[in-house]
Amino acid sequence: MKPTIKDVARKANVSVATVSRVLNHQSGYSEETKQKVLQAIKEMGYQPNAIARGLINKRTQTIGVLFPKLSSMFSSQLLHGIEYTAHERDHSVVVCNTDKNGKRTVKYLQVLREKQVDGIIFTSEVLTEEYFRVLTAMKIPVVLLSTRSEKYPFPHVKVDDKQAAYDATRYLIQRGHRKIAMISGDQTDPIAGKPRIEGYKEALAAYGIPFQENLLAFGSFGFHSGVMAMEKFLQSKVEFTAVFAASDEMAVGAMSAAFRHGIKVPDQLSVIGYDNLRLAEMTTPPLTTVAQPLFEMGKQAAEMLLQMIETKTEVPGRILPHEIIERQSVARV
Known part of the structure; x- marks a missing residue:
């Protein structure tokens, strides 16, 4: 018995x-x-x-997590941190893949509502007015992870993207590079696109380096967009000695394209990425990158959410520190 x-x-x-x-x-x-x-x-x-x-x-001991791209290494590291904390506190996690550009976000919010989850971690996407209305109607705690909203009052956990991009660009400048290209995400993206571009531009300005429009390309944070951006730079015949890519996957794509053209990294071209995914250690040469503490971000988001669930009180947002992880993809000029 x-x-x-x-x-x-x-x-x-x-x-x-x-x-x-x-x-x-x-x-x-x-x-x-x-x-x-x-x-x-x-x-x-x-x-x-x-x-x-x-x-x-009157709780289900369950939290919901929304990811726009569950298969990415970025999402998996965040989720690992969330699940670590949730399981330590005897909570289950319902994970929803909202697909590219959040095509299924509202549908999954309705699913989570039906499952009566105790709280939701909303990850990476821009928090639109439609999402905000649905989340508010659910009357449960919400934490934003790797995103934030100036307009809507949900606490967030993320790094300072603008400062991190500034530091990545400055790192290249301090190693003698003056012609620095950037492969960015969508320039209209207020979360990881626009702030990182601003950080790049401000670092150039701080060191008296003019910004060149033809040294800025846009991608979707994935490997193939990094390849395409590098091909665009090479076809335009623009001069550059270093590339700052706004994600590790785009950085690896840029390195792959450079390799196909016989360009050696870092001897002829230096590359720095962003995120510090496990992928960064697997490249040849290993990728220097800006590290986001993704596992810790996931842990803290879950801790904040559970605190809000248990105490029924609001908690302040958190900006976690980033750091540059030096490997072998950047050379001094």
Whole structure:
């Protein structure tokens, strides 16, 4: 016969209410009591009934996560951090792939509403008025991850994209490069497009380097757009000694195109990426890049969301630090 919560309470010599508070991460007990309860649960092999717990605390112990491109290395590292925290706190994660440009976002928000998730982590996309209306109607906590909104009051977790792009460009300048190309995302994207372009331009201006329109190309953050951007630069015959790519995948695409044209990295061309995906360590040569702490960003977003769920209070947004990871794709001029 399966042990019940009453059996656990009897073995730990505490009340059923105390066991329930420990299981639901509520306050009102000492650390010693908590350890007694956890030990009793472990020894008896007790498995809480999720449906019963939901009826008691009116929660499903489930959070929803929306990703626009679930197959990317970027998304997988964020998700790893989210799931780490969620599982540590006995929560399940429902992951929705909203597809490119958020084609299925509203549909999946409705699905999450039907599943009565306790909160939502909204990742990478621009938060539109339509999404905001649907999320507000759900009346549950929401955290923005790797995105933010000046207009709508949801807390966010991300890095300072403008400063990170500035630092990447400055890194190249300090190594003697003056003709620096950039492969950006969509210039109209207020999250990862426009801020990174601004950081690039401001770094050039700070060091007295004129901005050249023909040294800026746009992509979609993927490998193939990096290839196409590099091909465009090479066909235009514009002179450049270094490239700052606004994602590691685009940086690797640029390196691949350069290789096909017999251009050696870093001897003839220096390349710096953005994100510090595992992919950056696998290239030849290994890619120097701006590191976003993606796993930590996912962890903190989940921690913030669970705090909001449990305390029913708002939390401030967080800007996490970035850093430049030096490898072998940038040479001094």
